[in-house]
Amino acid sequence: MPSQPTLAFNRDHIHPGDRLCVAISGGADSVALLLAIHAANTAPRESLGVGLSAAHVHHGIRPDTESDADLAFVEDLCIQFDIPLHIHRADIPARASQARETLEEAARTVRYDFFRSLIASGHADTILTAHTLDDQAETVLLKLLRGAWTEGLAAIHPIIHINTPNQRPGKILRPLLQTRRTEIEAYLHALNQPWRDDSTNADTTYTRNRVRHELLPQLRTFNPSIDQTLANLAELAREEESRWQAELSRVLPQLLLPGKPVRGGGRSVSTAPGHSSLSIEIERLRPLDPALRRRILRAAARQLGSRLSFDETSRLLALCGFLTLPTVAARTGASLHLANGLRADRSPREIRLYREKQSANPE
Template sequence: MIEKVLKYVRDQQLIAAGDRIAVAVSGGADSVALLRLLLDLRQELGIVLSVAHFNHRIRGVEADQDEQFVKSLAQQFEMDFRLGSADVPANAQEKKLSLETAARELRHAWFASLLRERFADKMATAHTEDDQAETVLMRVIRGTGTRGLAGIAPWQKNKGLIRPLLSVTRPEIEDYLKRLGQSWREDQSNQDLRHFRNRIRHELLPVLQRDYNPAIRVTLADLAEVARAEEEYWDKEIAALATRLVRSGKPSRSGRTNRQEASSAANSPTLALDLSAFHVLPLALQRRILRFMGEQFGVTLEFKHIQELLLFARHKKPGKGLNLPAGLVAGSSYRELYFGTQPEEKEAQLTYKYALPIPGEIMVPELGSMFRAHLVSAGSPDSGYNSALLDPALLAPEVTVRNWQAGDRFFPAHTRSPKKVKELLQPGRLGQELSPVQRRVWPVVESAGEIVWLRGFPVPQAFAVKSGQAVLIEEITTGSGA
């Protein structure tokens, strides 16, 4: 199996010599096998390995035992270890997400924070051929297009995620670990048939394999590979086509942008689509262009939204608007279909600013969160996605929690110079896609006029704790918010 994984890594160009790779290890068979395989291959590949474990706080004592198991594994092989955690059930309830979806979002956000801190160059996760088959089948049942059929990508470059095990199966993995005499942890929730993926795994796929196609898992994984290659080709074609059909700036009645409107568009970003050129395109390209338009605002448009937009574009109604997910709005002139975010007066309602004493706590209803500041020992856990550890000697007695504003700059640790907050919140930087509203209300903590923390980013080196006491500022989810 080592040769099989090595070939896949090289064929997909997942790893380059000198890469620092953090292996995401849950403690289960797949992730433990990934760690052992990369340990066997690290000299040949010329890589540096570390271990990252995320505790989802779903399974109580068992989750803590998983954490200790992975930590011991890292110590056994003398590897750097990093621990992250979040209250997934609370997050799922607040956002009305499934536990699986909430866990994935929080886990990936934490992965992104590790990469920003330069703990590693890439994160390796242990998705297998079985995971690929399950994912494709789940998407077919729920409804999907060709992009959904592409399943799990071997390498998500924008997120720094690689998946070296997509060519191997679970039986191969368990056989490999047994030959090594390597133990692993069993997650009993993987047997819970209330979860959709588990029903696919334990009920539907075995029936399909037994009664319809013994090679169904390979067939579905091959379908994903074909669809992925198709999508990569079309993504490039659509990007090239968009350079001719799409431009910035809200249209005038003539369909052209004047200077005043272009200035307004700079403050409220708008993209305009040339309708005369759009209408002569084949339907397949029209749908892809409309999906592309949504993606420029970090919004994934579903099939029903695309159909609504096609109808809206066909029956031009200048002055009328179409509300889309995540605060995206479409409008039209006689010549163009344009896309933008919520009007500025609505965004103004999302502006907030609260004083946070040290120690003390405040509610931020715009986020559905409570911010708490208290003194802890300097040996406390490092700053995380929703927390910051700061030197009390460098802070004012009271800090400010507010949403970021145009012109704000922040100097995250491990970077060479201050960055515009606007740039730090661009799509892909946080390991998740933000809606316009989520992006608008993203919080910063300010002390004496200087931003000392931006949620999801490491604190500036200048405010890092040296010794003694520290101020821990935590954001705790309490209810609904943006």
């Protein structure tokens, strides 16, 4: 009797007794993940020993007939394998318009809010998404095109720990991050298992689709293994970022000062709502290497709710006197206006970063 086709997936963070919920769209990747988990969970030997359900979001982006057909396909699949299914309906275009987000951003927000609700309600403690190595490569390229730092190049993380509003802990796992789409489709073909193709995946008005259908095929002519190379870069960036975060946790408490100094000693810290500031002594930054200086300034800005671009970080370094830029004066009294209302002032000894609550525009 021929052996049953199998699909390898990462089991490192799956344990007996876990309540797993597979996010399923009806596409090849998520169908394969659901069937692979189900097969491993019903194996006569070495069963996963987990509770298994599925979750589907009806996005309302494509024509109703197509979205309804996807939902019907997922429902039939879950009935066939006796897998409980959680369904969420949303109007993504309306949400995107209201929140001034792209359709991709709004859809992601809705999906992950749904995942959190499943964990908060106790239906699951772990959500599995079917991101593949191909998805990882595409995401790294998108991050590069947008000028990401190393934390961005880490791209899709294999595990994310989340807390729900009721503080019920949970996690999101990506067990197929080392699996290629070609392997997934071969697995489904071997099972004679159909899947649904999302018509929007061919629409090159979406940047990701342009990367998938135009940029990556070009890059493969230079390096046939570019997908694996980009996935490797994500893993390296993730490890580098973890190392840096540990270092920042150690040094930031020694460097960041609240408020600003006052005559006679001590520091003045505003208690007004919406007004907060941090300062760093320039001489304490001077002996540090350039990479750590950049990290410290960006971490300080992030504590005030702002993410600095490469250019803004360079301007801050120039304000401190560590870089020379024609547009920035490294002198006492100089200041910078940065993104998201963040400001930086130079005093004789310190750089002060602060954000002030902006007054509402009169009606």
